[in-house]
Amino acid sequence: xxKKISVITLGCSKNTVDSERLMQxxxxxxxxxxxxxxxxxxxxxxxxxxxxxxxxxSIQEILKAVQMKNKGKIKxxxxxGCLSERYMDDLKKEIPEVDRYYGVEKYEEIINDMGGxxxxxxxxxxxxxxxxxxxxxxxSEGCDNPCSFCAxxxxxxxxxxxxxxxxxxxxxxxxxxxxxxxxxxxQDTTDYGKDLGGGRVLADLxxxxxxxxxxxxxxxxxxxxxxxxEEVMDxxxxxxKICKYLDIPLQxxxxxxxxxxxxxxxxxRTLEVLNRLKEKVPGIAIRTTFIIGYPAETAEDFNELLEFxxxxxxxxxxxxxxxxxxxxxxxxxGDPVPEEEKERRKNxxxxxxxxxxxxxxxxxxNTKMRVLIDSEEGEFFIGRSYRDAPEVDGEVLxxxxxxxxxxxxxxYDVMITDADEYDLYGNLI
Numbered sequence: 035x036x037k038k039i040s041v042i043t044l045g046c047s048k049n050t051v052d053s054e055r056l057m058q059x060x061x062x063x064x065x066x067x068x069x070x071x072x073x074x075x076x077x078x079x080x081x082x083x084x085x086x087x088x089x090x091x092s093i094q095e096i097l098k099a100v101q102m103k104n105k106g107k108i109k110x111x112x113x114x115g116c117l118s119e120r121y122m123d124d125l126k127k128e129i130p131e132v133d134r135y136y137g138v139e140k141y142e143e144i145i146n147d148m149g150g151x152x153x154x155x156x157x158x159x160x161x162x163x164x165x166x167x168x169x170x171x172x173x174s175e176g177c178d179n180p181c182s183f184c185a186x187x188x189x190x191x192x193x194x195x196x197x198x199x200x201x202x203x204x205x206x207x208x209x210x211x212x213x214x215x216x217x218x219x220x221q222d223t224t225d226y227g228k229d230l231g232g233g234r235v236l237a238d239l240x241x242x243x244x245x246x247x248x249x250x251x252x253x254x255x256x257x258x259x260x261x262x263x264e265e266v267m268d269x270x271x272x273x274x275k276i277c278k279y280l281d282i283p284l285q286x287x288x289x290x291x292x293x294x295x296x297x298x299x300x301x302x303r304t305l306e307v308l309n310r311l312k313e314k315v316p317g318i319a320i321r322t323t324f325i326i327g328y329p330a331e332t333a334e335d336f337n338e339l340l341e342f343x344x345x346x347x348x349x350x351x352x353x354x355x356x357x358x359x360x361x362x363x364x365x366x367x368g369d370p371v372p373e374e375e376k377e378r379r380k381n382x383x384x385x386x387x388x389x390x391x392x393x394x395x396x397x398x399x400n401t402k403m404r405v406l407i408d409s410e411e412g413e414f415f416i417g418r419s420y421r422d423a424p425e426v427d428g429e430v431l432x433x434x435x436x437x438x439x440x441x442x443x444x445x446y447d448v449m450i451t452d453a454d455e456y457d458l459y460g461n462l463i
Contacts (some may be wrong), residue, residue, distance in 0.1 A: 035063050036064050036066045036072045037065050037066065037075050037076060037148065037149075038065070038067075038068050038075045038076070039060050039068070039074055039075065039076045039077075039078060040067070040068050040070065040071040040073070040074035040076070040077050040078070041053050041056060041057055041060070041065065041067070041078045041079070041150075042071060042079045042080065042095060042099075042167065043080045043163070043219070044079065044080060044081050044082045044091060044092050044095060044115070045080075045081070045082025045084065045088055045092075045115070045116065045309070046049050046082065046220070046257075047076055047170045047217070047219050047425075048170075048172055048219055049082060049115060049116070050078050050163060050164070050170060050235055051160065051170050051171075051172045051219070052115070052139060053078060053165060054160035054161050054163055054189065055157070055159075056078070056080070056114075056141055056142060056144065056145075057161040057163070058156055058159050058160050058161045059141055059145050059150070059152060059153060059156065060145070060148075060150075060196050061161055061227075062153045062156055063145060063148075063150030063151070063153070063299065064150075065148070065150065067161070071099065071108065072102065072107055072108070073109055073133050074125065074150065075108060075109045075110070076108065076109060076110045076111075076112060076368065077096055077099045077108055077110075077111050078112040078113075078114060078144070079099060079111070079112070079113050079114070079115070079151060080114050080115040080178075081095075081096070081113060081114065081115040081116060081117035081118055081187055082113075082115065082116050082117060083116035083117035083118075083119070083120045083121065083185065084116065084185065084186070084355040085354065085357035085359070086358070087357070089117055090190070092115075092117045093117070093129075094332075096111070096113055096125075096129055096132065097129070098110045099359060100129060100131045103131065104131065108122040109204075110133040110134075111131065111133055112132070112133060112134050112135075112136070112144065113125065113134070113135050113136070114134050114135070114136040114137070114138070114140060114144060115137075115138055116138060116189040116190070117189075118135045118136060118137055119137035119138045119189045120137050120185065120188055120189045122137065122368070123286060127189055127310050131423070133428070134147060136236040136379055136404065137188060137189075138189060139175070144331060145189065145302075146320050158200060158203050158204040158206055158207060159204075160204075160207075160208075162199065162208075162211070162213075164424065165315065165408055165442070165443065166211065166212045166213070166422075166443060167212055167213060167214045167215060167406065167408075167442070167443030167444075168213065168214070168215040168217065168406075168408070168424055169208045169213045169215070169216060169217070170216075170217045170360075171200055171201065171205055171208070171216045171217065171218055171219065171221055172196075172219050173195065173196055173214075173219070173220045173223060173226050173236075173239065174193060174194060174195045174220035174221065174222070174223070174225065174428060175190055175191070175194045175196075175220070175221070175224055176190040176191040176193045176194050176221060177191075177192075177193055177221035177222050177225075177226065177299070178193040178222070179190055179222055179225075179258060179297075180296045180298075180363075180364060181285075181295055181296055181297060181317065182283045182294060182295050182296045182363035182364040182367075183285075183295060183328065183356065183357075183363075183364045184359070184362065185359045185361065185362055185364055186221050186359075188256075188361055188362075188458050190221060190349065190407070192242040192373065193221070193222065193228070193229060194229065194252065194331075195225075195226050195227050195228070195229050195230050197230065198227075198230075198235070198238075198239055201239065201243070202242060202243070202246070202365040205246050205249065205343070206246055207245060209246050209248035209368050210248070212248075212443065213248070213249070214248060214249065214250045214251065214254065214406065214443065214445075214447075215244055215249075215250065215251040215252075215406060215424075216249060216251070216252045216253070216368065217251065217253045217254050217255060217423060217424065218240070218243075218253065218254045218255060219275065220256055220304075221256065221257055221326065222256060222257075222258045222262055223236060223241050223254060223255065223257055224236060224256075224257045224258045224262055224263060224266070226237070226239060232261055234261070236263055236266055237263060237265040237268070239264045239268045240252055240254070240266070240269050240273070240276055241269055241273060244273055244275035244276060248253075248342050249458045250275060250406075251275060251277050251406065251420070252275055252276050252277065253277040253279055253423055254266070254270075254276075254277075254279070254280055254281065254419075254460040255423065256281060256283070256332070257280055257281060257282045257283075258282075258283075259282050259283075259284055259297075259299055259303075259307055260297060260299035260303070261302055261389070262282070262307050262311075264310075267310065267311060267314040267315055268314065270314075270315045271315045271316075272315050273315065277401040277420040278315050278316075278317050278318045278420055279318065279319045279320075279420055279421060279423065280311065280318060280319075280320050280321065280323070281321045281322070281350075281423065282320065282321070282322055283322055283323040284304060284309075284322045284323070284324065284326060285297060285323070285324055285325050286325060286328065286331070286335070286339060287304060287338060287339050288301070288331070288334075288335040288338050288339060289301050290330060290335060291328055291330050291331050291335050292304075294328070294329075294330040294364075294367070295325075295328065295330075295364075296363065298460065301342075308320065308346065317422035319349040319350065319420065320346055320348055320349055320350070321348065321349060321350035321351065321426075321427065322350075322351055322352075323351070323352040323353065323354060323425065324339065324351070324352075324353050324354070324383065325353075325354050325355075325356050326354070326355050326356065326376055326379045326380045326383065327352055327355050327371040327373075327375065327376030327379060327380075328356045328364070328371075329356070329364060329367035329368060329369065329370055329371065330367065333373065336379050339381065339383070340382060340386060341427075342384060343383060343386055343387060343390075344386055344390070347389070347390050347394065348387070349391075349394060349421060350391075350421075350423075350426070350428075351383075351384075351387040352382055352393075352401050352426070353380045353384055354373065355373070355377065355380055356369070356447045362396050363385065375419050388455045388456075389455075391428075391455050391456055392453070392454065392455040395428075395453035395454065395455070395456070395457075398450045398453060398458055399450050399451065399452065400449070400450065400451075400452055401449075401450055402445075402447055402448070402449055402450075402463060403417055403419045403420075403430065403447070403448050403450055403458070403460070404419065404420070404445055404447060404448075405417035405418065405430045405432070405445065405447075405448045405460075406418050406443075406444075406445050407432075407440055407441065407442050407443065407444055407445075407446065408424070408429075408443075410434075410442070413434050414431040414432060414434065415431070415432040415434065415438075415440050416429050416430075416434060417430045417431075417432060417448070418430060420456070427455045427456075427457075427459045428458065429456075430448060430450075430458045430459070430460060431446055431457055431458070431459050431460075432446075432460055432461065432462060433459070433461065438462055439463070446462055446463075447462070447463040448460040448461065448462060448463065449461050449462075449463050
């Protein structure tokens, strides 16, 4: 019987893609993939090392797997990914029960050490773990931005763009398997192409992806604000297959904090970019994230951020509390803001955003929206509009009447009839 392997993915969507590529190679080597770690011979954990909470989650999952091994439920534990890349020596000392440690994207080493061989002809292929109609497309690896708080360059290295040809080939592979929505990801998607000799060419790539038969939506995530390309705004405005949606993590708005964070942008320039987006792409849904409790953030800086959130009225917003990361520039600043104060500030921002989100959602009542159906749960079909990225945003809930003929993974026109803080409700037209 073939070796049974279970892959556990922790962290962000970039890790999801890495796991999907590894799983394709595992499957091609005639090993058996199993969802339940308890039914596996080998458990592979693809870990996250981004912030303290993610590191703790990864360590807890490693310890769980080791405990299963000690009880004889599994035979071996393999740890890979960002946490292992960053802390391999420490992990080997602290958790020696793990059989093997690897860094990021070590597909060949993992497969070879399990007794298989890397299938080079399959390097652009993946075994999807997302719904079959939606897939992440990772266009680059690593990051060149000097943000003081971020350890990603320590784990993922410098920015490396994938070639347009390899991305078009992978997207074609995904489309042939039923994918209709491509979610574009990378550590910094706006830097795409700068290392390939032709300058930043994100707009051209987005247009080419929409030409692939079967692709209906292309959604852009992880855009860096300080060098956001004007031509991408034009693509969003003029290409109907590019979702009028942008994830653009700002991290803060106070000039003093932005300077300490080494973000390469000012409050004035941030507002210019955001207002230009709204002007050139009417109806655009903008998502952002902020870091609360950064060492340089005073009460005045926080209040400035809160006022900015209330005035600009983002469609989607997430908040992280500052995490001290070794070997980053901000590590030298310490962690002077108490955890209780960080949580208080985080809650204040999220409460303000909850009110904004509720008001914005109310504006869509009695309007028609195109919705991609993801699943059905209980008495509802669950879908998303162009305003909703998978996993992180709201949903559109369509009440079942018994007479519908709705297919998961298909688009439908929906009349919105009600709304709450995060979700919309509607009926099929």
